[in-house]
Amino acid sequence: MNEADFVRFLQDTFPFSRGKGIGDDTSVVKTGDCCQLVGKDILIENIHFKLEHFSLEELALKSLAVNLSDIAAMGGEPQYFYLGLGLPPEMKKEKWLNFFTGLKKGCRQWNVELAGGDFSSSALMVISITVIGKAQKPVYRNNAQTHDLVGITGVTGESALGLKLLLKGIKRGYFVDKHKQVTPEIQKGQILARYVNAMIDLSDGLLMDLNRVLTASRKGARIFYENLPVTPNMKKICRENGWDEYEIVLGGGEDYVLLFTVSKENLLELEKENPGYYIIGEVTAAPGSLAVEHKGKPIQITRLGYDHLGKK
Numbered sequence: 001m002n003e004a005d006f007v008r009f010l011q012d013t014f015p016f017s018r019g020k021g022i023g024d025d026t027s028v029v030k031t032g033d034c035c036q037l038v039g040k041d042i043l044i045e046n047i048h049f050k051l052e053h054f055s056l057e058e059l060a061l062k063s064l065a066v067n068l069s070d071i072a073a074m075g076g077e078p079q080y081f082y083l084g085l086g087l088p089p090e091m092k093k094e095k096w097l098n099f100f101t102g103l104k105k106g107c108r109q110w111n112v113e114l115a116g117g118d119f120s121s122s123a124l125m126v127i128s129i130t131v132i133g134k135a136q137k138p139v140y141r142n143n144a145q146t147h148d149l150v151g152i153t154g155v156t157g158e159s160a161l162g163l164k165l166l167l168k169g170i171k172r173g174y175f176v177d178k179h180k181q182v183t184p185e186i187q188k189g190q191i192l193a194r195y196v197n198a199m200i201d202l203s204d205g206l207l208m209d210l211n212r213v214l215t216a217s218r219k220g221a222r223i224f225y226e227n228l229p230v231t232p233n234m235k236k237i238c239r240e241n242g243w244d245e246y247e248i249v250l251g252g253g254e255d256y257v258l259l260f261t262v263s264k265e266n267l268l269e270l271e272k273e274n275p276g277y278y279i280i281g282e283v284t285a286a287p288g289s290l291a292v293e294h295k296g297k298p299i300q301i302t303r304l305g306y307d308h309l310g311k312k
Helices: 003-013 055-074 092-111 156-165 174-179 186-192 206-217 234-242 245-251 264-273
Strands: 025-031 034-044 077-087 113-121 126-135 148-153 197-203 220-225 258-262 278-284 292-293
Touching: 003 197, 003 220, 034 055, 055 077, 055 092, 055 126, 055 197, 077 092, 077 186, 092 113, 156 174, 156 234, 156 245, 174 197, 186 258, 197 206, 206 220, 206 245, 206 258, 206 292, 234 245, 245 292, 258 264
Parallel strands: 077 113, 220 292
Antiparallel strands: 025 034, 034 126, 077 126, 148 258, 148 278, 197 258, 220 278
16 A cells, blocks of 8 residues: 555545545644644654754754645644654653754744643654644645646755765765755745645655645646756766766655646736746646656656655
């Protein structure tokens, strides 16, 4: 069973009667004239992170940021969160206190509050955050329209390249920092929400997350690789190490920029806001069709991105 099959099983088994349940970046419940957003991510040592790669302060900041990114993907405003924490018993107090130093820094930086949670002793470190937010009009994954343009708000692949460098033993540098430091695009999400038809944050790879939008919307897409912002330095490092640039840029994961679809008419209005984005493709009417080309030549897609339950 892969992740998509598991999500479909959960949707079929646990229908949600109070709003939008399983299958988007957050759940959505109507509360008065607003909507409550609830999202949850879990990070497990040696699966999502290695302690030798992060200080506890860095890890806390990233853990909070990736959760806030889900609120940004709905066009929402984060408000507060709950923390579940599993700590190895041998971890000294002065070390895990650094985690809460980072968490407090994130609270100040992104204007959110810790509202409660739970903790336990654990063989490995486990971080589980449930974030609460609000939105007047949430943006879902399932509303991409034929002839919409596909856009992203930032660069993809740099975090994945940073991880490869980390695993190679390189502990500092621009790309390593891109992997370790996440900035949730909360303000951009709120601007985009006024114009776009569908939106998602890129956590598991550009093509993997785009495919989630297309599947939910029953559409297809064409992506034009030359429109993606790939820096010469990134190309150089990939070439020097024999790494597949296409695979890193299209399927690397942990970018945490926003991907959206927008009509050509609304794009003209969005341009006036100038939030910063790149138009990289277009939505087609053919469900399940996802094609990538580079200057007119097709790119063979062998891997969409990271599947949490798929074979590694």
